[in-house]
Amino acid sequence: MSSRIEQLLSQVTDPEIPVLSLYDLGVIRKVEETDTAIIVTITPTYSGCPAMDLMEKNIIEVLENNFDKEIKVITQLSPAWTTDWLTEAGKKALFEYGIMPPSPKGEVICPQCRSKNVVLISQFGSTACKSLYKCNDCLEPFDYFKCH
Ligand SMILES: [Zn+2]
Structure with missing residues (x-):
């Protein structure tokens, strides 16, 4: 994965908690890049959390704006997300928020x-x-x- 993708994805934040990036939340499981596509696998924090749809849209948008490739977001439900996946930096950002x-x-x-x-x-x-x-x-x- 190029660090450019990582950098762009770290700018996508939780719509409800703007100080928390998707990496801080721990929802990004995997990013694959092929010659024609970028495939991002995410695990939603809470099933049915309306914020996830918006996050998915934001991931696609930020990558489409920067790469001339097909962008796909795959939602992986298992293993389920737990609050253990929040990074220490993410917890600190939450507290300061x-x-x-x-x-x-x-x-x-x-x-x-x-x-x-x-x-x-x-x-x-x-x-x-x-x-x-x-x-x-x-x-x-x-x-x-x-x-x-
Ligand atoms: Zn107090």
Whole structure:
């Protein structure tokens, strides 16, 4: 794979979380380049996540604009994506963006003031893959990106 493709794909971000690239999310499984085509294999984060359609469209668009080749996106559902595939850089970007990244130990801290004095408001935040928390110290609500 040419690093040019990698560079272009790293500019494609999650439509819901613009600081997170597809590489940070860990959804890009494989990129193949032939003489006539570029084939990108992705695994969606959450099945039925509407953001994935948009990401697929964005992948095709950015590659078509830069290569005179056929662009294909293949969706691979197995093995299923898990929050373990988020890169460390991706988790850091999430936190700085104000979203608590998935925490396998279940420790949720406020991205605004780093307080651990937080309370769950709703299992469902702005989207189904996040839950809504509120910080008891700075009183700011924030999303927690659920583990799965
Ligand atoms: Zn806080």
